[in-house]
Amino acid sequence: MTQTRRKTAPERDASRSSPRRLDAKAWIKRAKAFGHGKEELMALFADTDCVHMVVRRAGSKELEQLTVAVEDGRYPSVGAHHAPAIRLERAIRDLYGFEPEGLPDPRPWLDHGAWERAAPLSGRRRTPIKQKAYAFLPVEGEGLHQIPVGPVHAGIIEPGHFRFTANGETVVRLEQRLGYVHKGIEGLMAGAKLDRAATLIGRVSGDSTVAYAYAFARAVEAALGIEPPARAVYLRALMAELERIANHLGDFGAICNDASFALIHAHCGILREEVLAAADEAFGHRLMRDRIVPGGVAGDISKSGVARIHALVEGLTPRFRQLFALYDGTPSLLDRTVTTGIVVPELARRFAPGGFIGRASGRDFDARRDLAYAPYDLLSFKVPTYRAGDVDARVRVRIDEIEASLSLVRQILDVLPRGKLQAAITPAKEQRIGMALVEGFRGDVLVWVRLAADGTVARCHPRDPSWFQWPLLEAAVENNIVADFPLCNKSFNCSYSGHDL
Numbered sequence: 001m002t003q004t005r006r007k008t009a010p011e012r013d014a015s016r017s018s019p020r021r022l023d024a025k026a027w028i029k030r031a032k033a034f035g036h037g038k039e040e041l042m043a044l045f046a047d048t049d050c051v052h053m054v055v056r057r058a059g060s061k062e063l064e065q066l067t068v069a070v071e072d073g074r075y076p077s078v079g080a081h082h083a084p085a086i087r088l089e090r091a092i093r094d095l096y097g098f099e100p101e102g103l104p105d106p107r108p109w110l111d112h113g114a115w116e117r118a119a120p121l122s123g124r125r126r127t128p129i130k131q132k133a134y135a136f137l138p139v140e141g142e143g144l145h146q147i148p149v150g151p152v153h154a155g156i157i158e159p160g161h162f163r164f165t166a167n168g169e170t171v172v173r174l175e176q177r178l179g180y181v182h183k184g185i186e187g188l189m190a191g192a193k194l195d196r197a198a199t200l201i202g203r204v205s206g207d208s209t210v211a212y213a214y215a216f217a218r219a220v221e222a223a224l225g226i227e228p229p230a231r232a233v234y235l236r237a238l239m240a241e242l243e244r245i246a247n248h249l250g251d252f253g254a255i256c257n258d259a260s261f262a263l264i265h266a267h268c269g270i271l272r273e274e275v276l277a278a279a280d281e282a283f284g285h286r287l288m289r290d291r292i293v294p295g296g297v298a299g300d301i302s303k304s305g306v307a308r309i310h311a312l313v314e315g316l317t318p319r320f321r322q323l324f325a326l327y328d329g330t331p332s333l334l335d336r337t338v339t340t341g342i343v344v345p346e347l348a349r350r351f352a353p354g355g356f357i358g359r360a361s362g363r364d365f366d367a368r369r370d371l372a373y374a375p376y377d378l379l380s381f382k383v384p385t386y387r388a389g390d391v392d393a394r395v396r397v398r399i400d401e402i403e404a405s406l407s408l409v410r411q412i413l414d415v416l417p418r419g420k421l422q423a424a425i426t427p428a429k430e431q432r433i434g435m436a437l438v439e440g441f442r443g444d445v446l447v448w449v450r451l452a453a454d455g456t457v458a459r460c461h462p463r464d465p466s467w468f469q470w471p472l473l474e475a476a477v478e479n480n481i482v483a484d485f486p487l488c489n490k491s492f493n494c495s496y497s498g499h500d501l
Helices: 009-013 024-033 083-096 185-189 194-201 206-224 230-258 262-283 303-328 331-337 345-351 355-359 391-415 470-477 482-492 496-500
Strands: 020-022 039-046 050-057 064-069 074-076 099-101 144-149 161-167 170-177 432-439 444-451 457-463
Touching (some): 020 024, 039 444, 039 457, 185 194, 206 432, 230 303, 303 331, 391 482
Antiparallel strands (some): 161 170
């Protein structure tokens, strides 16, 4: 069975032209509009002589790109009016040397003083800035003490520093310092051929390799006006849903493990391994890395892989439901997760966090539905939302999304069309801009790309959902006990690597 594929609005209207340019006054006016429920900041990043914003209006099916010129190395700060932009502007300062006028927090973010040169993406030779010791925010009050954690952690985990201020066992403030796994991904992308760039983008954050490759491919296709073959479109979605299922199962088990309920963790580990093994048989790689490329997919699904995934879905569903029933029926476990690590809906509205963090706190957004791209415009699925905003709500969003993804896998396999796997990629012989938003397991992954006339990447910005999620962890842990931080942190499961670029 083959469904006729219609061209969705985001594909038809994806940006191939220059972003809309604003003067400083109009730029500030848009910045002041964020956080009130009518407009959301989706990305903020720099280019050679300007700064770009990506904006979504409430209910809109499209994204808007806005640009302000950088004059004498300065531009109007968005963070001065909208707190979620502060870390993004600190990163712009570190990478480009552009000064956001009015930025409330001028401390470095990605630059820890170890780079061989300052502002490495500025295109100018700048000697490193001799930095003072990082100044954490001061805290005053009787009986307060600080607990530094990291950046090196126990076990296999990426580095990040967490500075707790506590009153006894109660957390009064948490302040994060990230950037330890900065890889210079944007610098590596500049000048890269498309095949090299596709390889790099799949390594921005390993657990989201499909989502990043998917977004990059769609951004390039939007820039060049290319439509991938229908079979490739469905195979991409199949890989994305398998990635989502595997990661949500891993998170569900890990959250339970941090609440000292190791039984569910062990069984989720088995189920996750079965998903990865099926992906390996179907696509030749457990994480399906390097399988999505601009123009389509690098290879077809194997015949045995189709059968393996069918069997996986049927076998996994009842076992997974039993595990959730065990979670839902264990009062001692729910006592650890219910009302722990709350993100109130007001904060979710202001920060517009993607994925299970936003949906657990009432933000009803999913790029697959709200900026519908093929083949999701022809598939049926529900987007779960809760308002409690606690660890338990974030667990339940994951559970519901696993159910929805299992259904999507069935639908995709039932209608998987025959045909070609790749469309030809031909350079436009002029500069082109493209952008795409793809729903990863953690939330929406945005990739913006500017292609040079020879078809190479002149500039690429990958925006991980964690940029708008990490700050909310600081709010979620307040007034919880120190011992509950691992549980809160795991329920967020933000990416270090994707955030640190």
